[in-house]
Amino acid sequence: MPELDxxxxxLVARTQPVEQFVATARIDRLVREEALASFxxxxxxxxxxxxxxxxxxxxxxxxxxxxxADAVVQPRPSxxxxxxxxxARRAPRxxxxxxxxxxxxxxxxxxxxxxxxxxAGAALGDGARLEAAGGTLWVGAGSVLGAHASLxxxxxVGRECVVGDWARMEGDARLEDRARxxxxxxxxxxARIASGVVVGSYSVVDGPRS
Numbered sequence: 001m002p003e004l005d006x007x008x009x010x011l012v013a014r015t016q017p018v019e020q021f022v023a024t025a026r027i028d029r030l031v032r033e034e035a036l037a038s039f040x041x042x043x044x045x046x047x048x049x050x051x052x053x054x055x056x057x058x059x060x061x062x063x064x065x066x067x068x069a070d071a072v073v074q075p076r077p078s079x080x081x082x083x084x085x086x087x088a089r090r091a092p093r094x095x096x097x098x099x100x101x102x103x104x105x106x107x108x109x110x111x112x113x114x115x116x117x118x119x120a121g122a123a124l125g126d127g128a129r130l131e132a133a134g135g136t137l138w139v140g141a142g143s144v145l146g147a148h149a150s151l152x153x154x155x156x157v158g159r160e161c162v163v164g165d166w167a168r169m170e171g172d173a174r175l176e177d178r179a180r181x182x183x184x185x186x187x188x189x190x191a192r193i194a195s196g197v198v199v200g201s202y203s204v205v206d207g208p209r210s
Contacts, residue, residue, distance in 0.1 A: 174193065
């Protein structure tokens with residue numbers, strides 16, 4: 001957002017603790033104002049896993065129902081996450097769609113020759129990691145990654161998917177539209193999880209699953 005560009009520039013340049021405190025306090029106020037303007041109330045669970053329209057939530061997530069361990073907690077707004085998003089929008093190998101939300105400590109890293117594409121309305125929980133290598137790593141519009149979820153390689157996450165807390169996808173693993181990888185599950189290279197399929201917690205997938 002253009003109105004947030006001005007305070008972030010000085011923040012990156014600040015070296016004195018007092019100056020950093022003043023700059024971050026200003027950013028906190030701006031982020032809070034934007035959050036209040038966007039969300040009349042802050043839900044505790046992402047509506048990506050439950051069809052129940054609420055203000056400020058994307059219609060991409062409509063039609064999904066909560067199923068135990070594939071429910072994920074909404075990343076809370078923070079100035080640090082907003083800084084990561086601001087930097088990501090300017091990174092040459094990262095493309096971020098509109099309305100994307102990032103939690104605290106999110107890592108977006110693309111090796112030379114690789115790219116990260118994050119679709120509109122996607123949400124990445126606290127500590128989530130996306131590390132592209134050897135091609136393009138995709139996260140589809142309206143998809144949700146839980147806290148500490150990890151995607152590495154040329155993973156493809158379709159539209160309106162859920163990747164649970166601490167779940168991992170690597171290599172060329174693919175999650176088709178509206179599929180779910182529950183908490184702590186792993187999709188290895190060669191995994192092909194069909195549309196609408198739910199992979200249970202702690203499962204390991206290395207081939208087709210339908």
